[in-house]
Amino acid sequence: MDKEETDEEETEEEMVEIFVMGSRYRVPEGLTILTALEYAGYKFTRGCGCRGGFCGACATVYRTEDEYKLKMDLACQTAVEDGMFLVQLPFMPAVREDYDIEEVDPEEHENILLDYYTEVARCVSCNTCTKACPQDIEVMDYVQSALRGDIERTAELSFDCIHCGLCSMRCPADIKHYHMAQMARRIYAKYEQPDSEELALRVEELEEGKYDEKMEELVKMEKEKLKKMYDERDIKEEG
Amino acid sequence: MSEGYPDYMRESIKKVEKTRPERIDKTPERMDPDEADEVLNNFHPDYRPEGKKEIQIGPSEGRKAPNEVNELLEAHSLIDPSDIDLSQIDHDVDILIIGGGGAGTVAALSAVEEGIKPEDILIATKLRHGDSNSMMAQGGMQVADREDDSPVKHYLDAIGGGHFTNAPELVKALTKDAPKILKWHEELGMMYDREEDGNFVELPGGGTSRYRLHSAGDYTGMELMRVLRDEARNLDIPVLEFTPAVELLKDSKGQIAGAVLMNLETNEYYVVRAKSTIMATGGFGRLHIQSYPTTNHYGATADGLVMGYRAGVPIRDLDSVQYHPTGAAHPDQIVGLLVTEKVRSLGAQPVNADGELFVNPLEPRDIEAAALIRECYGNGNGVKTPTGMKGVWLDSPLIEEKKGEGTIEESLPAMVRLYERFGIDMTEEPILVFPTLHYQNGGLVINPDGSTPVKGLFAGGEVEGGVHGKNRLMGNSLLDYNVFGRRAGINAASHAKKASLGDLTLDHVSKYEQQLDEAGIETDRKAPMLLPEYRGEKVLERHLDVKVTL
Numbered sequence: 185m186d187k188e189e190t191d192e193e194e195t196e197e198e199m200v201e202i203f204v205m206g207s208r209y210r211v212p213e214g215l216t217i218l219t220a221l222e223y224a225g226y227k228f229t230r231g232c233g234c235r236g237g238f239c240g241a242c243a244t245v246y247r248t249e250d251e252y253k254l255k256m257d258l259a260c261q262t263a264v265e266d267g268m269f270l271v272q273l274p275f276m277p278a279v280r281e282d283y284d285i286e287e288v289d290p291e292e293h294e295n296i297l298l299d300y301y302t303e304v305a306r307c308v309s310c311n312t313c314t315k316a317c318p319q320d321i322e323v324m325d326y327v328q329s330a331l332r333g334d335i336e337r338t339a340e341l342s343f344d345c346i347h348c349g350l351c352s353m354r355c356p357a358d359i360k361h362y363h364m365a366q367m368a369r370r371i372y373a374k375y376e377q378p379d380s381e382e383l384a385l386r387v388e389e390l391e392e393g394k395y396d397e398k399m400e401e402l403v404k405m406e407k408e409k410l411k412k413m414y415d416e417r418d419i420k421e422e423g
Numbered sequence: 424m425s426e427g428y429p430d431y432m433r434e435s436i437k438k439v440e441k442t443r444p445e446r447i448d449k450t451p452e453r454m455d456p457d458e459a460d461e462v463l464n465n466f467h468p469d470y471r472p473e474g475k476k477e478i479q480i481g482p483s484e485g486r487k488a489p490n491e492v493n494e495l496l497e498a499h500s501l502i503d504p505s506d507i508d509l510s511q512i513d514h515d516v517d518i519l520i521i522g523g524g525g526a527g528t529v530a531a532l533s534a535v536e537e538g539i540k541p542e543d544i545l546i547a548t549k550l551r552h553g554d555s556n557s558m559m560a561q562g563g564m565q566v567a568d569r570e571d572d573s574p575v576k577h578y579l580d581a582i583g584g585g586h587f588t589n590a591p592e593l594v595k596a597l598t599k600d601a602p603k604i605l606k607w608h609e610e611l612g613m614m615y616d617r618e619e620d621g622n623f624v625e626l627p628g629g630g631t632s633r634y635r636l637h638s639a640g641d642y643t644g645m646e647l648m649r650v651l652r653d654e655a656r657n658l659d660i661p662v663l664e665f666t667p668a669v670e671l672l673k674d675s676k677g678q679i680a681g682a683v684l685m686n687l688e689t690n691e692y693y694v695v696r697a698k699s700t701i702m703a704t705g706g707f708g709r710l711h712i713q714s715y716p717t718t719n720h721y722g723a724t725a726d727g728l729v730m731g732y733r734a735g736v737p738i739r740d741l742d743s744v745q746y747h748p749t750g751a752a753h754p755d756q757i758v759g760l761l762v763t764e765k766v767r768s769l770g771a772q773p774v775n776a777d778g779e780l781f782v783n784p785l786e787p788r789d790i791e792a793a794a795l796i797r798e799c800y801g802n803g804n805g806v807k808t809p810t811g812m813k814g815v816w817l818d819s820p821l822i823e824e825k826k827g828e829g830t831i832e833e834s835l836p837a838m839v840r841l842y843e844r845f846g847i848d849m850t851e852e853p854i855l856v857f858p859t860l861h862y863q864n865g866g867l868v869i870n871p872d873g874s875t876p877v878k879g880l881f882a883g884g885e886v887e888g889g890v891h892g893k894n895r896l897m898g899n900s901l902l903d904y905n906v907f908g909r910r911a912g913i914n915a916a917s918h919a920k921k922a923s924l925g926d927l928t929l930d931h932v933s934k935y936e937q938q939l940d941e942a943g944i945e946t947d948r949k950a951p952m953l954l955p956e957y958r959g960e961k962v963l964e965r966h967l968d969v970k971v972t973l
Contacts, residue, residue, distance in 0.1 A: 216756050225962035227954070229665060229687045233554040234720040236760045237841060238645050241554060261844055263756055282657050285612055319840065339614060344642060344836055347649065366653050369646075370612030378621030379609055386568045386602045398575045399599065402582075403591040414583035415456060419632045420571070 200266040217244055217259035217270060230274035237261045240348030243318070246270035256316045256350045276349030280363040288367075289375055295333040296371060301364040304330050306357035313351035313361055319344045323351045323361055330364060338365060339372035427754065427847030432855075435776045435806050439816050439853050442778035447824060451783045459790050466801060467793040468713050469743050469893075480938040482737040491710040492741055495729050498948035499936065501669045502692070504929035507683055509672070512696045512927075516545045517919040518912075519681050519697035521668045521727060523548030524555025525644075525901070526884025526908035527703035528651040531660045533912030539919065541660045545695060547684050549667035549704075549722045549953060553652045556705055556719055556862075556885060557904055560644025561763035561837060562628065563636040564905075565898035566601040569625065572633040574598040581899060584630040584787045585864075585892025588740065592871045593890045593907075597899065600906040605637065608905075613650045615639050626768040628897035629748075630787035636898045641763050641837045647901060666693070667726060667953055670932055671700065671734040671880070675925030679734060679879035683929070687953070698922040699879060699915035702727040703908060706863035706885035709955040712744050715860040716759025726951035727886040731867045733935045736875045736882075740865025743893035748791035749773075750859025752814030754845045759859045762838065764788075764897045766817060769834060770825040773856070774816045775804035781815075789894045792858040799857065806855060816853040823850055862900060864891050873911030879922065881915045883907035 198213040202220060209224040218232060233241030242259035249267030259272060281300045290296045298304055304327060313323035326341035342365035351361040389395070402410065428436065454462070464470050475487045478496055488496065517539050520527045523546050531544050546552065567577040577598040582589050608615070615637050616624040625634040639646040655662070665687040672694070674680040681697040704727030708719025717723070732738060749762040767773075767784040773791075774780050775798050782794040798815055799805030805813035822831050831850045832839055842849045865888035873881045884904035891899060939946075956963075 214755060219756075219957070222957040223959040223962075225958050225966075227956075227958055228721070229550075229954070232721050233550055234559045236559055236718065236720075237837070238559045238642070239551075239554055239720070241551060261841075263845075280656065282659070284657065285654065343614065343640065343646075344840075346645065366649060369614050370650060370653065372612075373614040374610065374612030377614070377617055380568065380617070380622045381620070382570065382622045383566075383568045383602060383605055383609070387606050390574070390599060390602055395574050395599070399578060399595055402575060402578055403595050407587050410579075410582065411587060414579055414587075417576070417579055417583075417632050419453075420627070420634065421450065 200264055202264050203269040205271050206269070211264060213264070215264055217262050217264055218242055220264045221259070231259065231272040235260045238346060240346035243273045243348040243350050244270055245273065257318045258348065261318070273349070273353065276353060278349060278352045278360045278363060280360065283367060285370060285374060288371055290335055290371055291375070297330045297333070297335065297338070297364055297368055300367060301360060303357060303359050304364060307331060307359060308357060310356060312354045312356065316350040316354045318348060318350065319346060321345060326365060327359060327361060330368060335368050335372045336376055338368040342369065427842070427845055428852070429809055432806060435816070436852060438776070438778035439774055439818055442774070443818065443821060446772060446774070446780050447821060449780060451780060453783045453786055454790060462793045462797055463789060466796040467789055468715070468746060469789070471713070474713050475742050479942045479944065481732050481935070482735050483732070486738065487742040488738070489712045489741070489744060491712050492707065492725060492728070494948060495725055495950040495952060496732055497939065497944050498946060498950040499939070500733070500932045501949050501951065502683060502932070504932050507692060507694065507929060509694055509927040509929070511694060513693040514545050514695040516695065516697050517543040518699045518701065518915050519695050520544065520546045520701045520703055521682060522703035522705060523552040523662055523664070524703065524705050524884065525557030525648055525651065525904035526911070527701065528655050529905055529908030530701045530703060530883055530912030530915065531655055532651065532658070533909045534916040535658055535660070537913050537916035539916045541658050544660050545697070546660060546662040547666050547668055547682070547695070548662065548664055549687070549726070551664050552655070552662045553648050554720060554722060555648065556708070556723060557644050557901070558648045559718065559720060559761065560901050561641040561761060562765040562768070563626070563638030563643045563898050564605070564901040565628065565631065565635045565896070566605045566637055566902070567598065567633065567635055568602050568605065568623070569633065569635070572635055574601065576632055577601065577635065580631050581896055582892070584896040585894050587892070589892030590889035593869070596871045596910065597890055597902060597906050600909070601902055604902065604905045604909070608647065611650055611654055613639070614646055626765065627785060628764055628768055629785045629791055630896045631898070636768065638765065641765055641835045644901060668730060669951065670929065671730050672696070672927050672929065673734065673931050674927055677878070678922070678924065679877055680924050680927055694927070696924065696927060698919035698924060699881060701911050701915050702731050702867065702880060702882040702886050703884050703911070704886050708860050712860055715746065716750060717860040718747060718750060718759060718761040719860070722954065724952040724955060726953060727882070728866060729950045731875065731880065731882065731886070734880065734931055735877045736880065737868045738866060739868050739888040740893055741863070741888065743864045744860065745788060745862035745864050745895055746792040746858040747861035748788055748795055748858055749817055749856040751854070752812055752857040753808045753855040755808070755810050756845060757841060758812065760841065761859070761861070762817060762854065762856050763835070766819060766822070766835060766838065769822045769830065771817050771819045771821050774818050776806045777804065779804070787894055787896060795856070795858055808855065812857065814855040814857040817856045818853045819849040820851055820853065862895055864888070864893055864895055869907065871910070872914045873907050874914055879918065881911035883911040
């Protein structure tokens with residue numbers, strides 16, 4: 185792609201100082217933590233996944249100079265700051281419970297989430313999980329919802345979770361927030377959201393072979409005829 | 424206004440705001456075929472002849488591929504076959520699945536449904552289970568389930584969008600299996616956006632003639648992938664992470680019989696013998712074709728394409744690359760990241776520096792991308808960023824005016840979050856976009872049952888070609904990995920039940936080396952690439968190739 189020359193004064197890069205696991209590096213301002221580490225010479229195997237904020241591989245703990253508080257964020261979505269001390273978390277060894285999705289109808293259990301994740305009951309409402317979340321999810325609120333057996337609210341509040349594990353890393357009660365929430369979302373979608381009638385009907389039609397003949401006609405159609413059909417097809421612009 | 428834009432860009436934003444009321448109900452006509460051809464020929468990167476060349480060796484010798492792909496096909500193996508002890512088998516399985524993204528995981532679940540025991544399956548993946556482009560897809564999945572729609576209409580849209588270059592039997596499989604796939608997702612418990620009555624919220628996509636796009640906010644890919652992974656974990660399907668395949672294995676009968684894997688952290692190799700092998704390694708965005716930035720994940724380096732090609736599988740349609748019309752163009756930290764097509768599906772319009780609407784927002788992707796490039800570099804109406812890139816505005820606040828306040832927060836949380844981090848509120852201000860490398864349209868040749876022409880090898884997802892021809896429509900890639908991952912899994916299972924293997928061999932690798940030599944290709948390059956190189960130049964210049972041992 186064409187990148188035109190930048191102005192003279194901009195070619196002199198502004199540098200900042202960062203400390204990677206204690207070692208000092210000078211890197212250009214404006215890089216993300218991830219690209220700054222690469223600039224400094226690190227080649228990732230762990231700690232780097234989608235590079236776009238969707239996978240949770242690059243969970244990072246840092247603090248800035250003269251700050252005592254630890255902050256948590258994704259390395260691919262956070263710009264470097266001068267005086268940043270950082271470390272990436274390569275792996276999160278949280279326990280995950282196996283279950284059979286066909287056997288977890290919430291109607292048949294008092295609190296299905298608690299049955300599998302008993303430690304949810306140990307939540308002390310400290311809100312550390314919420315503060316740790318790089319997605320700004322109300323993590324403690326969904327843990328409390330789970331405790332009350334409100335599967336819908338647990339599912340909806342946790343929906344943007346990317347499974348980075350930072351909440352569980354910080355939790356004094358050793359709750360496995362993200363694994364529990366994954367189970368909640370599947371239970372909600374399967375048992376509490378109504379099924380689509382339109383879809384069921386279409387699947388039935390397909391099983392009866394309703395579209396077979398028309399489909400074969402198109403598959404065998406010569407290109408010019410098919411092209412004409414495509415160009416003249418009716419397009420629904422508003423719905 | 425926020426801190427996200429410099430003053431001169433705000434001047435242009437004022438023009439966008441000024442024209443907004445007169446644009447709000449206008450939609451330019453979609454281009455007629457001649458006009459579309461013209462903009463593609465003049466502005467789409469695929470149509471630049473210097474960007475690709477003929478492959479000199481192998482099963483598709485003479486076909487054209489992008490230079491960056493050619494460099495990997497015309498490269499040495501990472502291993503010397505004489506270093507590998509094939510008599511010691513580390514994993515002896517029914518099915519080896521190479522790649523732990525969407526296609527690989529669907530294949531594994533489908534094989535279990537077909538009666539293969541989970542412990543007789545092995546998923547080997549380069550990064551973590553789930554690290555893939557599947558995880559990053561935002562917009563949604565096309566399924567023709569409404570009364571005014573049909574799989575036949577879906578077929579016509581897909582094959583027309585692909586400029587009639589798709590393999591018809593594969594498009595038939597894609598569009599006819601779609602409702603069954605969605606039904607399966609419903610049973611697994613995927614949280615799609617639904618109406619009160621349980622029917623799905625559906626949107627149009629570029630090149631679709633109906634409202635057919637099923638989404639889960641703008642985290643659709645993530646929702647599908649994490650549920651599939653969760654189910655694979657419930658079934659205890661074995662997964663080796665950070666252990667990519669580096670070469671396929673064959674047997675004395677010429678069948679594919681497993682692979683050589685390598686532990687990325689210890690560099691130890693493992694020999695896997697498998698009755699069926701499924702290639703599900705995804706695409707090639709990290710090759711940065713024609714130096715474009717990419718939306719793809721870190722591991723999208725065409726490994727399966729290289730291994731499959733060396734083992735004798737032909738390739739198709741690799742000469743066409745999908746540039747997503749809207750990648751982020753500002754700020755610099757997020758250049759190339761995806762701005763989902765759903766932003767346009769919901770009503771945002773692409774407008775130029777003067778606030779003029781210059782194209783229908785929902786043309787097929789290649790045409791839309793070419794139109795954006797024309798506006799910036801042909802017509803000179805782009806907005807220059809502080810780092811010298813050009814882009815056009817995507818007028819996102821229009822969504823709020825059309826669909827009501829709060830629509831963006833509700834429907835596009837990932838997008839809002841992405842921009843918020845850098846001081847831009849996309850509900851109030853437009854965002855700057857330019858095309859970005861998004862998808863490998865072509866790939867390994869497959870049959871409708873997911874098998875490749877080489878016995879014992881199956882493929883599904885972005886690594887295979889033919890489903891989308893030379894251009895994929897939005898919402899057909901999530902569908903592709905589900906349909907063909909499933910077909911590959913089912914047919915790999917039935918193949919494994921009756922297959923018998925001969926002695927393992929890497930002779931095909933030695934023969935490929937010989938072909939390189941005969942074609943006079945002299946190079947130090949090795950492939951598969953496994954991981955792209957992003958380390959700083961200054962560091963690499965001073966890099967000492969010394970192994971430190973204790």
